[in-house]
Amino acid sequence: MSRGQIVLHLCVGLTVVPFLWLSDDWSFLATLCLVDVISFTLLLAQALRHKSANLFSPALWAILGYLIFGQIPVIVNVFFDPSSYDGYNSVPLMIRLIVTGYRAVLAGILLYLPKRPDRARSTFLQLPSKNIALTVVIIGVLARVLIRNNIFATSIDEIAWYHSFAFACAPIGTALAIARAGQYKNESRSLTFLFTILLAVSAALVDVSRKETGCILLPIVLFFAFKAVPQFPVLVPTMSRAMRTAVLLLAMGALLMATRALSWASSNGTDLASEFQVSMQGRRANDMTNMLAFVLDASPVSYPFLHGVTVGSLLPIPRILWPDRPPAHSYIVGLQVRGMSDLAYKRELTGNRQLSISAHMLGEGYANFGPPGALLFEFIFGAVVGFYERQLHRGKLTTLRILFPVILFFIFTQQRGDLAMMNNEWMMCAAMLCGILSLNRWIIGSGTEQICRYPLHQTFPVRFA
Numbered sequence: 356m357s358r359g360q361i362v363l364h365l366c367v368g369l370t371v372v373p374f375l376w377l378s379d380d381w382s383f384l385a386t387l388c389l390v391d392v393i394s395f396t397l398l399l400a401q402a403l404r405h406k407s408a409n410l411f412s413p414a415l416w417a418i419l420g421y422l423i424f425g426q427i428p429v430i431v432n433v434f435f436d437p438s439s440y441d442g443y444n445s446v447p448l449m450i451r452l453i454v455t456g457y458r459a460v461l462a463g464i465l466l467y468l469p470k471r472p473d474r475a476r477s478t479f480l481q482l483p484s485k486n487i488a489l490t491v492v493i494i495g496v497l498a499r500v501l502i503r504n505n506i507f508a509t510s511i512d513e514i515a516w517y518h519s520f521a522f523a524c525a526p527i528g529t530a531l532a533i534a535r536a537g538q539y540k541n542e543s544r545s546l547t548f549l550f551t552i553l554l555a556v557s558a559a560l561v562d563v564s565r566k567e568t569g570c571i572l573l574p575i576v577l578f579f580a581f582k583a584v585p586q587f588p589v590l591v592p593t594m595s596r597a598m599r600t601a602v603l604l605l606a607m608g609a610l611l612m613a614t615r616a617l618s619w620a621s622s623n624g625t626d627l628a629s630e631f632q633v634s635m636q637g638r639r640a641n642d643m644t645n646m647l648a649f650v651l652d653a654s655p656v657s658y659p660f661l662h663g664v665t666v667g668s669l670l671p672i673p674r675i676l677w678p679d680r681p682p683a684h685s686y687i688v689g690l691q692v693r694g695m696s697d698l699a700y701k702r703e704l705t706g707n708r709q710l711s712i713s714a715h716m717l718g719e720g721y722a723n724f725g726p727p728g729a730l731l732f733e734f735i736f737g738a739v740v741g742f743y744e745r746q747l748h749r750g751k752l753t754t755l756r757i758l759f760p761v762i763l764f765f766i767f768t769q770q771r772g773d774l775a776m777m778n779n780e781w782m783m784c785a786a787m788l789c790g791i792l793s794l795n796r797w798i799i800g801s802g803t804e805q806i807c808r809y810p811l812h813q814t815f816p817v818r819f820a
Contacts, residue, residue: 385433388426445651463737488531495525574760668775683775
């Protein structure tokens with residue numbers, strides 16, 4: 356969608372805000388959420404029809420993520436499963452925040468998108484060889500196999516923390532392979548992606564984390580569906596490719612839910628089939644609105660505002676270096692649900708199971724600073740996404756351009772988790788990729804840079820998505 360279409364969507368949406376305080380009726384408020392979903396769907400359909408939608412746009416995926424993890428769960432719960440909100444007194448406030456927060460995200464995105472369609476710029480990058488990319492993938496998969504199966508178990512938490520860097524190797528290798536296939540005309544895609552897919556599937560089978568599996572599988576799905584060029588993220592897909600993408604995304608979603616069921620089956624000692632059925636019916640991965648309602652009920656009545664404590668959890672610094680590093684909001688909410696409150700991370704309070712209860716980004720913002728904090732968090736998120744898209748369009752941010760397909764997954768699912776849960780992974784990827792690229796430049800020397808001689812796409816005028 357163009358900037359003008361997003362502005363129109365925001366202006367129409369702002370006219371809805373005054374109606375939020377006319378009634379506390381759940382159905383009426385959920386209908387306002389439905390207005391958001393329908394209006395955006397119509398705008399997206401129009402953009403696709405006029406071939407002005409870039410389906411690789413970070414802004415587009417940020418909007419989709421907010422609707423899928425915000426408005427749609429409210430609509431489903433209120434109209435089809437209202438008992439899921441039994442016991443919560445703040446459901447009307449929750450819906451008001453979701454609807455208003457959506458406008459804050461749109462306003463943040465518009466902060467950086469240009470007023471007129473700009474000319475996109477290609478970026479030619481010095482990339483490691485595909486053998487290095489595949490080696491990095493293999494290291495990441497081996498790390499998952501060894502650590503997830505406790506082959507080299509350690510009781511020292513500070514040492515175990517570093518395995519996250521090894522985990523990051525698999526998505527880094529995948530992103531490097533996609534970047535090479537997109538940048539070099541004569542690159543052998545079939546061999547590279549045969550190994551990449553096999554390794555990614557292996558990772559999915561041994562890694563029961565939906566987050567870490569998704570940031571590998573989503574880039575591969577999108578690459579095969581759209582033939583993406585990460586260094587030149589401009590795309591006008593055909594309807595056949597769009598349909599094929601929908602099928603592949605559904606398949607990826609099923610695989611992610613299967614890994615979730617595998618996690619529960621391993622923890623509970625039950626069979627995979629029954630846990631998969633429960634996961635599809637009773638553990639909807641897109642619904643964290645219940646926890647958002649809990650946070651609104653509990654803060655500050657039962658628990659005081661956090662005043663920015665959880666923002667420190669964004670810094671990926673091991674506790675051996677910073678013992679007092681603030682815990683993630685998921686940890687704090689996990690304790691509060693159990694009737695406890697502690698702002699310092701204490702492993703003995705969680706037992707052997709890590710607390711990862713999500714309360715939506717709105718919930719983390721509200722728990723820190725109340726309603727203004729909830730809207731501020733969403734506005735900053737939108738502004739960062741808008742800035743990222745503009746820099747992509749200008750050919751900037753070299754390292755993040757390579758990680759573009761991976762970061763896209765976290766942009767889409769940002770509302771699903773807290774700040775630390777949804778940002779530390781790609782931040783580690785970026786740090787490691789900088790090291791790999793620096794090492795590559797040191798090995799091959801400054802005089803033998805690999806330059807793209809045959810870009811798949813030339814620069815041409817496009818419209819922002």
